[in-house]
Amino acid sequence: MRERFTAAYVTNTAPWVIGEPQPAIVELEKTGVLGGRILDIGCGLGEHTILLTRLGYDVLGIDYVAEAIARARVNAEEKGIDARFEVADALDLGADPGYDTIVDSALFHIFDDVDRTRYVAGLHRACRPGGLVHVLALSDSGRGFGPSVGEQTIRTAFGAGWALEALDASTYRGVVGQRHAEPLGLPVGTVVDEPAWLARVRRR
Secondary structure, X not given: OHHHHHHHHHOOOOOOOOOOOOHHHHHHHHOOOOOOEEEEEOOOOOXXXXXXXXXXXXXXXXXXXXXXXXXXXXXXXXXOOOOEEEEOXXXXXXXXXXXXXXXXXXXXXXXXXXXXXXXXXXXXHHEEEEEEEEEEEEEOOOOOOOOOXXXXXXXXXXXXXXXXXXXXXXXXXXXXXXXXXHHHOOOOOOEEXXXXXXXXXXXX
């Protein structure tokens, strides 16, 4: 999987790279629910880390694809933002809880049942008691733009050790690539807003 994601960045064909933060995350920030030490997990090219750093938050962006982190650093430098990034695996987070807030934009939905369990367990280790995890994930009510999940998948994943405080319908913005152009009946390069879930989960 790492090779596939690396290739998407190298060839500039990643459908999740839209050149700006996800509108849903921008609106989330405006509600005032983000705070403390923030982890932007699966940060890609760093648009959310850059946004939050610019707004004065203490945020670290991580991704397990080295190419993504290298380009995120360049992206931040070009914008004049001193953002912090590290190469790290979301399935192998440290055992010491250190984050008050974790932002997941389109990472949760890529995992199968086994890895999703590992991932959520890692989130629990990384998040301080009482901290919040915000998950933006493609909904299975969409047109098949990418991996997607249903409402029950989210509710089941965040069971013991968590309190699911909100699960709202939202949208996820992407760019149609060659893989999805024919199924969606749209030209390559079309910007789409697909149905998504936005979950707010508190670590017990």
